[in-house]
């Protein structure tokens with residue numbers, strides 16, 4: 001028996017839920033810590049997630065000294081002993097590829113396992129590599145690894161991204177901090193996580209300007225040092241609880257949510273008839289009217305986030321009327337549709353669009369999380385389905401949601417988690433180890 005979440009539908013959510021630090025901000029920030037040649041970094045609000053554990057392992061494998069206690073990571077990267085991120089890590093989490101820029105900048109070489117595709121699409125890395133090449137790196141491919149080397153120092157360059165890739169913008173931005181001269185990234189991604197990374201880099205002594213706009217300028221410096229930083233709250237986690245609240249006709253305060261980062265999610269939910277009241281510490285979601293169908297199209301920030309598409313689709317199932325959801329960021333991010341349909345939903349996919357029939361009479365079923373957000377969306381659907389929903393594929397959900405069942409239970413949901421039976425738990429002991437309570441060994 002594998003782990004699964006069990007949800008019994010029909011409970012209205014109310015109360016307060018606190019948002020954790022952003023997964024997609026902490027991962028590049030931890031990778032960027034490799035750039036610190038002097039001192040150490042202290043990163044607060046690093047969420048206890050599987051992905052954080054993976055990047056922790058990657059950094060240690062590269063020779064950094066890392067400890068994690070009470071959602072705070074301390075990293076000392078004065079001496080690096082390896083330039084290789086092996087398959088076992090990159091396989092678990094594509095974002096491991098984000099160490100490539102820092103390694104090239106620090107050591108002049110990097111050898112990273114090819115990330116490959118995943119359930120949501122092929123996900124090429126050509127834009128990352130194009131950036132490194134423009135900065136003088138030689139890129140080779142061998143035995144499933146990408147190898148990049150540079151003779152001397154990386155050189156500042158003008159790089160136009162064909163797609164406003166979040167990962168490519170971050171990887172190039174990190175590499176450019178230690179390059180000779182100025183790098184300009186055009187058609188840069190503008191996500192809040194990029195701004196958080198730039199703020200962190202600047203505190204380390206970098207000169208990054210324009211993060212959050214389509215043009216980022218990085219003036220290279222000689223060296224960077226460790227610093228202290230608090231990660232921004234997770235806008236996707238916040239959005240997921242907003243959806244969960246609205247689905248159940250609830251009244252929930254999402255503490256820590258930054259309304260500015262959630263513009264399109266708030267706009268679409270308001271269009272559906274949900275009341276959202278932001279204040280300086282978070283936002284309140286009140287759903288006391290019937291929900292209306294709306295069309296949604298995912299786009300790079302500040303458009304509607306692809307990481308909220310599946311959850312939004314769950315919400316549209318509860319609306320009156322037919323909605324069209326168009327996915328433009330990833331070519332294959334509709335794996336949740338078949339699972340929703342197992343729950344008696346009526347959704348049809350036509351290319352990049354999904355036609356969602358509202359007023360669904362959802363019925364609990366055994367379903368599987370095909371990726372992280374699909375998992376969250378299925379749990380949202382389970383909150384209003386008749387009877388019991390069992391959501392498997394918890395390893396995907398654990399990558400990105402801190403204490404999901406506990407947080408939803410505290411809001412009144414009837415949800416719990418069933419873990420692997422002892423024999424299986426023993427087999428997977430290594431991955432089950434809790435690194436999150438280790439005491440600092442070198443502070």
Ligand SMILES: CC(=O)N[C@H]1[C@@H](OP(=O)(O)OP(=O)(O)OC[C@H]2O[C@@H](n3ccc(=O)[nH]c3=O)[C@H](O)[C@@H]2O)O[C@H](CO)[C@@H](O)[C@@H]1O
Nearest residue numbers: 024095123124125126127128163165166167168307329330
């Ligand atoms: C760890 C992290 O932050 N993950 C987020 C990041 O992923 P990630 O950084 O991988 O996503 P990208 O922004 O790079 O990808 C966006 C699109 O660009 C394409 N592409 C990307 C790079 C490249 O070199 N060539 C190329 O064609 C991808 O296939 C995809 O279709 O942004 C995505 C888009 O908001 C989110 O869904 C992920 O949650």
Ligand SMILES: C=C(OP(=O)(O)O)C(=O)O
Nearest residue numbers: 024094095307372373400
């Ligand atoms: C797609 C996601 O993450 P990743 O890029 O790490 O796969 C996500 O956070 O929804």
